[in-house]
Amino acid sequence: MQKRRDRVTPVLFAITVLLALAVAGIIHVAHGGEVVGPFAVADQVSSTTERTNTPYVCWDGNGSGSLTRCPDPRGVEGLRWVFPGHDDAVRRGECSRREAGARDLFVECSMSWRGEQVHLHYAHWGEWQTGRKKHDATGSTPRVEQRTDGAMSLSWRPRRLPTPHGEATWITAEMVEGHGWSVSAYAGDAEVARAALEEFGEIRDLREWRGRPR
Numbered sequence: 001m002q003k004r005r006d007r008v009t010p011v012l013f014a015i016t017v018l019l020a021l022a023v024a025g026i027i028h029v030a031h032g033g034e035v036v037g038p039f040a041v042a043d044q045v046s047s048t049t050e051r052t053n054t055p056y057v058c059w060d061g062n063g064s065g066s067l068t069r070c071p072d073p074r075g076v077e078g079l080r081w082v083f084p085g086h087d088d089a090v091r092r093g094e095c096s097r098r099e100a101g102a103r104d105l106f107v108e109c110s111m112s113w114r115g116e117q118v119h120l121h122y123a124h125w126g127e128w129q130t131g132r133k134k135h136d137a138t139g140s141t142p143r144v145e146q147r148t149d150g151a152m153s154l155s156w157r158p159r160r161l162p163t164p165h166g167e168a169t170w171i172t173a174e175m176v177e178g179h180g181w182s183v184s185a186y187a188g189d190a191e192v193a194r195a196a197l198e199e200f201g202e203i204r205d206l207r208e209w210r211g212r213p214r
Helices: 002-030 038-052 075-082 086-092 128-136 190-200
Strands: 056-058 094-097 105-113 116-124 143-146 152-160 170-176 181-187 211-213
Touching (some): 075 086, 086 094, 116 190, 128 152, 128 181, 152 190, 170 190
Antiparallel strands (some): 056 211, 152 170, 170 181
């Protein structure tokens, strides 16, 4: 009989504690409070599930119910999103953030490619016209072409100029009208500069500018 009582006592104690917690919760809610404890954990799980089940993923990795709610690409992570070829440039050479000057962001990548020393300049300009004027000032009129996403691309043909890269005296560049991102390629040969821009300077389709479906 004593052993049975020993088993029953902890059970009764547990029931008593649970009843006390339930009553306390009811009183708390009755006075305008919110239930905490296990209920809060359930709410957190539900919130996390909702975020991971959103139909779109923004460029910064956050979920969204609409791409219009995603911010425009910014910073180094935004650069990696806007220029899909940047990661390949990182794998092939050395990339580092440089003094921006008139630019909001400036990243330079250097590598040996096709027998030439190649330098790539990825940049973001607060005003896209500032970037265009920078490239126009080198003496080349951009070629304007319509992209498949409906935007207009501006591309500057290779031209030979004194550059900070020694023998890499040929430079070519491109950007998208209305957007502040630009990329330039420097090399000692005009064709190599052009090919490097094509290889590492792709600008993402504007239909995926802020993100894309899961």
